[in-house]
Amino acid sequence: MNIAQIIEMIDPEIYKNLTSAIELGKWPNGVALSQPQRELCMQAIIAYDVKHKPEAERVGYVANIGDACGNSKNAGETETRPVKLPDH
Structure with missing residues (x-):
């Protein structure tokens, strides 16, 4: 089975579980996700x-x-302003 076939099997519920696992760092059963x-x-x-x-x-x-x-009138334009540092 390749990645394209696996992606085809993902439904909205699986997608939700995957995003939740990434956000929380653990699977729904509480087991921590490894880096891989x-x-x-x-x-x-x-x-x-x-x-x-x-x-x-x-x-x-x-x-x-x-x-x-x-x-978006000024999109791409940046304003240059001097930085003032406090005297010590």
């Missing part, structure tokens, strides 16, 4: 998201500058 298990769960979640979710809803999606506040 955590990595495999993350890979499965990312692969599932690519197949089943629009880009903006995927794990790790970061909106473009300006999207968060709805102001």
Whole structure:
């Protein structure tokens, strides 16, 4: 069985359990995730998201500058301001 076949077997309930396991660091039965298990769960979640979710809803999606506040007028522009350090 390859990763593509495994991803096909993931349903929303399994997806929820995988994300919960990563967030809590343990399986629903209380057993801690090992580092390799955590990595495999993350890979499965990312692969599932690519197949089943629009880009903006995927794990790790970061909106473009300006999207968060709805102001894209100045997107890409940065303001330069001097830093003032206190005198000691």
